[in-house]
Amino acid sequence: MQLFYNSNISENDKTFSFDKDESRHIVKVLRKKVGDHLHLTNGKGYLFQAELTLTDMKHCSAHIISSSLQPKRNCNLHLAVAPTKINDRYEWFLEKATEIGIEEITPIICDNSERKVVKLERFEKIVQSAMKQSLQCYLPKLNSPMSFKDFINQDITSQKFIAHCEDTDKKSLKSQLKANENYIILIGPEGDFSVKEIEQAIQNNFNPITLGNTRLRTETAAIVACHTVSLVND
Numbered sequence: 001m002q003l004f005y006n007s008n009i010s011e012n013d014k015t016f017s018f019d020k021d022e023s024r025h026i027v028k029v030l031r032k033k034v035g036d037h038l039h040l041t042n043g044k045g046y047l048f049q050a051e052l053t054l055t056d057m058k059h060c061s062a063h064i065i066s067s068s069l070q071p072k073r074n075c076n077l078h079l080a081v082a083p084t085k086i087n088d089r090y091e092w093f094l095e096k097a098t099e100i101g102i103e104e105i106t107p108i109i110c111d112n113s114e115r116k117v118v119k120l121e122r123f124e125k126i127v128q129s130a131m132k133q134s135l136q137c138y139l140p141k142l143n144s145p146m147s148f149k150d151f152i153n154q155d156i157t158s159q160k161f162i163a164h165c166e167d168t169d170k171k172s173l174k175s176q177l178k179a180n181e182n183y184i185i186l187i188g189p190e191g192d193f194s195v196k197e198i199e200q201a202i203q204n205n206f207n208p209i210t211l212g213n214t215r216l217r218t219e220t221a222a223i224v225a226c227h228t229v230s231l232v233n234d
Helices: 020-029 087-100 120-133 148-152 195-203 218-232
Strands: 003-005 015-018 037-041 046-054 060-069 076-081 104-109 159-163 182-187 207-210
Touching: 003 120, 015 020, 015 046, 020 060, 037 060, 076 087, 076 218, 087 104, 087 120, 087 218, 104 148, 148 182, 148 195, 159 195, 182 218, 195 207
Parallel strands: 003 037, 076 104, 076 182, 159 182, 159 207
Antiparallel strands: 015 060, 037 046, 046 060
C-alpha cells in the first residue's frame, strides 16, 4: 500500500489533485494509470481511498471513493528532546519515533545544549515521510523549540518524567508508566541536563527515571523511551 499525505483533504471532499512532485512520482515511479486506486491521509486520522481520474506527469487527479477515521492510540506520548550537536542524529530520532508511535515532539534548549537552532521545515518533512512509510494516519505534532525552563513551567496534566545520568535515586521508566495515560518525557543533550535543571524539573513534579544500565546517546535514549511507552500500551 502506498500512502500519500495532504493536510488539506477533508472527509467531505469528492475529488483531489496531486502536486507536481507527487504526480511525477505516481506516473513515473509507481506507473499508475487511470482507474488505479491510491490511499491518502490528512494526518488527522482519516484514511481515504481514491481512484485516479487523470494521470499526467505534472498533474494527477483522483475521485475519492471512501473515507474512514482510524482509531487513535490508547495513550499520548510527548517527548521533549534537546537537539543533538550532529543534526542527522536528531533527524534519525524523528523518523524512528514516528514509526514506533508518538503524538508530540518539542525540541528543548538546555544549559548544556550545543545546538540551539533547528530547521523545523526539514524536521516536518521527515516526520511526514515517516508517517507515510509506516502507514499511519496521525501526524505527530512538531513544536517550535522552547527553553527548558519555559517548558517545565507549563501547566501539564500528564505523567511527567525526566531521564538523566546523575547518580541519584531513579526508577526505571517501565516500572513507573501507567497504561492508557498521557506522558511527557524529558531527554537532555549530549552533556546531560545540568544539576540545576534536574532540581527544577523535580520541583515541578517531574519524576526522575533511568532508561537502563548503560549511558545512551540523546537520540537513542529518546527511542528507548518511545519504545518503552509502546510496549507498556501494547
